[in-house]
Amino acid sequence: xxxxxxxxxxxxxxxxxxxxxxxxxxxxxxxxxxxxxxxxxxxxxxxxxxxxxxxxxxxxxxxxxxxxxxxxxxxxxxxxxxxxxxxxxxxxxxxxxxxxxxxxxxxxxxxxxxxxxxxxxxxxxxxxxxxxxxxxxxxxxxxxxxxxxxxxxxxxxxxxxxxxxxxxxxxxxxxxxxxxxxxxxxxxxxxxxxxxxxxxxxxxxxxxxxxxxxxxxxxxxxxxxxxxxxxxxxxxxxxxxxxxxxxxxxxxxxxxxxxxxxxxxxxxxxxxxxxxxxxxxxxxxxxxxxxxxxxxxxxxxxxxxxxxxxxxxxxxxxxxxxxxxxxxxxxxxxxxxxxxxxxxxxxxxxxxxxxxxxxxxxxxxxxxxxxxxxxxxxxxxxxxxxxxxxxxxxxxxxxxxxxxxxxxxxxxxxxxxxxxxxxxxxxxxxxxxxxxxxxxxxxxxxxxxxxxxxxxxxxxxxxxxxxxxxxxxxxxx
Numbered sequence: 152x153x154x155x156x157x158x159x160x161x162x163x164x165x166x167x168x169x170x171x172x173x174x175x176x177x178x179x180x181x182x183x184x185x186x187x188x189x190x191x192x193x194x195x196x197x198x199x200x201x202x203x204x205x206x207x208x209x210x211x212x213x214x215x216x217x218x219x220x221x222x223x224x225x226x227x228x229x230x231x232x233x234x235x236x237x238x239x240x241x242x243x244x245x246x247x248x249x250x251x252x253x254x255x256x257x258x259x260x261x262x263x264x265x266x267x268x269x270x271x272x273x274x275x276x277x278x279x280x281x282x283x284x285x286x287x288x289x290x291x292x293x294x295x296x297x298x299x300x301x302x303x304x305x306x307x308x309x310x311x312x313x314x315x316x317x318x319x320x321x322x323x324x325x326x327x328x329x330x331x332x333x334x335x336x337x338x339x340x341x342x343x344x345x346x347x348x349x350x351x352x353x354x355x356x357x358x359x360x361x362x363x364x365x366x367x368x369x370x371x372x373x374x375x376x377x378x379x380x381x382x383x384x385x386x387x388x389x390x391x392x393x394x395x396x397x398x399x400x401x402x403x404x405x406x407x408x409x410x411x412x413x414x415x416x417x418x419x420x421x422x423x424x425x426x427x428x429x430x431x432x433x434x435x436x437x438x439x440x441x442x443x444x445x446x447x448x449x450x451x452x453x454x455x456x457x458x459x460x461x462x463x464x465x466x467x468x469x470x471x472x473x474x475x476x477x478x479x480x481x482x483x484x485x486x487x488x489x490x491x492x493x494x495x496x497x498x499x500x501x502x503x504x505x506x507x508x509x510x511x512x513x514x515x516x517x518x519x520x521x522x523x524x525x526x527x528x529x530x531x532x533x534x535x536x537x538x539x540x541x542x543x544x545x546x547x548x549x550x551x552x553x554x555x556x557x558x559x560x561x562x563x564x565x566x567x568x569x570x571x572x573x574x575x576x577x578x579x580x581x582x583x584x585x586x587x588x589x590x591x592x593x594x595x596x597x598x599x600x601x602x603x604x605x606x607x608x609x610x611x612x613x614x615x616x617x618x619x620x621x622x623x624x625x626x627x628x
Contacts, residue, residue, distance in 0.1 A: 167240070
């Protein structure tokens, strides 16, 4: 059959008119007052019926205009972006949601590397890592990322998540202990729970607690394998551990240390070597490093680096995401190599200087509005709101005032610590960031006043059917 005209696909899941703020809709069941765990029913007789209440909750939030997730980008996102929600409503504003910390996603050198590779190479890797998925070019990238971080060896993964998961799952075995920061990324936590039975969380950034737990472990079992897991820069709070001290503690108690540098590679530290470079621990033989290319180098992919060749073969043998996933494409490898060269060079230093200038402007402007800012200066600028009720209203208002950004709420962050998270880039101008922070501050003030007219309503003490079920449902958050 000849089809002369192809109709445009309807990609919207719902069809709601714009009516925010609508008191009736905002006072709907759970729209402002409850979280997603309340609407997951683990006791349903039929497994697929567990999620119907969850769909209803998302639908009510979307209709009320306070659903800022699952957005689609319209056109090409730059310092300004247009996004479309699941009901087809579009919003345009200053873009503070793109995780492109060095502003390289439209860089001509990276695009030229992609074009040349597309012209001269196949579109796709031909297999998994163990079965012809690697090439001379991927081998060069492995060497380059290892050298950048002071190590001898590295291994590549199709995503940053795969690298972080595999870094833990490929090293720890069933009877080992994984000692992990309570705020560590889910990829690290799930790698830990997938690999061993003894996963112990420690208080965020508390080296003192790590020391105490390691001492207890060694008192009861002097030879048990122990892997300590932390991050170079935490993506929710924008803070960092004292890795040098932590590494010394690990050495004292014969434990290895794994650090995920997903959010600081390339965009912080001299030559883009992040927290590890700033603290002088690059290349340490007791250190395993994992991370992603996507936050800074403008392509998907991840890596693990080490100076222990046994760790490389352990990861190849026991980490499913490496063994059973198709390897990075030639184009991804070319972009990552060009991006790494750029961030380590003179232009990289210039971009990091502009990035830090933007970070400081945004943080200072927030403080002028008496908004608490989480963490230390980094590409992650998180502005405290507090109540999830207020945060949902404030984010919806900010979207409609011209800022495209993200709110984080429970269970991604602790209950009662909802926040705006702004992703910084050297591409923004100071005036743009000042305007954006002013809008966010105004939206928070408006949300508090408007919420008072709704008659209150707080997040419930436990957004789960049973308190003890919460951890297992959300993956040991």
